[in-house]
Amino acid sequence: MHQDTIFALGSGQARAGIAVIRISGVRAGEALARLSGAALPEARRATRVRLSDPETGEALDNGLALWFPPPKSFTGEAVAELHLHGGRACVEGVLAALARLPGLRLADPGEFTRRAFENAKLDLTEVEGLADLIQAETAAQRRQALRQFEGALGERTEGWRETLLHALARMEAAIDFVDEELPQDVIARAGERVEKISAEIRAHLDDNRRGERLREGFRIVLLGAPNAGKSTLLNAIAQREAAIVSEEPGTTRDIVEVGLDLGGFPVVVADTAGLRESEGAVEQEGVRRARARARESDLRMTLFDGKIWPACDPETRALVDENTLPVITKADLHAKIEDPRIGDVAAISLSAKTGEGMDVLLKRLEKEITARMEGSETAPLTRLRHRRHLEECVEALERFPKATGPELAAEDLRLAVRALGRITGRVDVEEVLDRLFAEFCIGK
Numbered sequence: 001m002h003q004d005t006i007f008a009l010g011s012g013q014a015r016a017g018i019a020v021i022r023i024s025g026v027r028a029g030e031a032l033a034r035l036s037g038a039a040l041p042e043a044r045r046a047t048r049v050r051l052s053d054p055e056t057g058e059a060l061d062n063g064l065a066l067w068f069p070p071p072k073s074f075t076g077e078a079v080a081e082l083h084l085h086g087g088r089a090c091v092e093g094v095l096a097a098l099a100r101l102p103g104l105r106l107a108d109p110g111e112f113t114r115r116a117f118e119n120a121k122l123d124l125t126e127v128e129g130l131a132d133l134i135q136a137e138t139a140a141q142r143r144q145a146l147r148q149f150e151g152a153l154g155e156r157t158e159g160w161r162e163t164l165l166h167a168l169a170r171m172e173a174a175i176d177f178v179d180e181e182l183p184q185d186v187i188a189r190a191g192e193r194v195e196k197i198s199a200e201i202r203a204h205l206d207d208n209r210r211g212e213r214l215r216e217g218f219r220i221v222l223l224g225a226p227n228a229g230k231s232t233l234l235n236a237i238a239q240r241e242a243a244i245v246s247e248e249p250g251t252t253r254d255i256v257e258v259g260l261d262l263g264g265f266p267v268v269v270a271d272t273a274g275l276r277e278s279e280g281a282v283e284q285e286g287v288r289r290a291r292a293r294a295r296e297s298d299l300r301m302t303l304f305d306g307k308i309w310p311a312c313d314p315e316t317r318a319l320v321d322e323n324t325l326p327v328i329t330k331a332d333l334h335a336k337i338e339d340p341r342i343g344d345v346a347a348i349s350l351s352a353k354t355g356e357g358m359d360v361l362l363k364r365l366e367k368e369i370t371a372r373m374e375g376s377e378t379a380p381l382t383r384l385r386h387r388r389h390l391e392e393c394v395e396a397l398e399r400f401p402k403a404t405g406p407e408l409a410a411e412d413l414r415l416a417v418r419a420l421g422r423i424t425g426r427v428d429v430e431e432v433l434d435r436l437f438a439e440f441c442i443g444k
Helices: 028-036 088-099 111-118 124-135 139-149 152-176 186-205 210-216 230-238 281-296 314-318 358-373 384-402 406-424 430-440
Strands: 005-009 016-024 047-052 059-068 079-086 104-106 218-224 256-262 265-271 299-305 324-329
Touching: 005 028, 005 088, 005 111, 016 028, 016 088, 016 111, 028 047, 028 059, 028 079, 028 088, 047 079, 059 088, 079 088, 088 104, 111 124, 124 139, 124 152, 124 406, 139 152, 139 210, 139 265, 152 186, 152 406, 186 384, 186 406, 210 265, 210 358, 218 230, 218 281, 218 358, 230 256, 230 265, 230 299, 230 324, 230 358, 256 358, 265 358, 299 314, 299 358, 324 358, 384 406
Parallel strands: 005 104, 218 265, 218 299, 299 324
Antiparallel strands: 005 016, 016 079, 047 059, 059 079, 256 265
């Protein structure tokens, strides 16, 4: 338990109807009593209070107080919440009064959540889910973050870890207590569990990185020759002038990004320099960055100037594959194209200026994004560290049946358990001993 008590404004900084100040620590109850001049309210029941400065007696506000005795609070410590009027003077007055109380200090960023983790109220995946929930900008991001905050990934990981701990306990028993009456097929049973868990984790890893894509944003890059209409299309998709549009070739030298919400999914659309050979150093760098972004993107949109169709610049045409959506631009300046295609890939003809074909493009994009981002996985991996730890676990489990002795096999199991523990932040080798003696009653 921390010795100091922390406090902070838990709601936004802007003026609002209500502001919430949270206090957590051993002196939280004392602070609430001193500001309210009354006994602590009933636990978890909103109570009206008149708040005053303990030093001067000056009235600060009339509001509500909530009292959460430990350990049934967000942080696991004693917690008090003050619900005030949201004016700046009210908030600053209460914060200043709290700062003058002995043993209290302003909380560091994320310190309430840090204490919740340290007091085992949240595991690491739930902490990350809470952070993602606060940052969520689309409905799909909110749904994913909420699942993780509610423990979906942590529970799945802990389930695998529990199974491996049982297997490891049996392995340790077979190694250390050879004289005891233990089941003869201990190692074989452990091998069956290891094989099952290894297959489940491999299947979980084979998710096309949906969780990470959803958290960070689906990346679309616009590619094409100079004056193919990339910047105009970007502005039309964003519905604002995000990029400079000019008849002069090579206007876009750097990558211009726009964040969007398409079908409830976060999307980042990037406009790039026109693909061509150039003698200018700045434009060459822009083209290099465009090609690099093309390799990193989740979907490429290749643009072809409809005024010169069916002629196509070779470099852009070479980029068209199953991960590409070809677009023929400037439909208002050329005759209608029947069944436009680049090789075997169907293209969309549109005019970003008049809006012709834009609805078709947006529906096609939503369909592509939904197909790649939506999945049945209820506990997605949302961060690279989740994936790396699971990969470490699988590597250890795959070594298990190849081990030349039971001691080495047990070590592989121990490494697998530790890798899973790093995902949730719960790594404790003493659990193996607890399970060992509980299951086999050694020395009875």
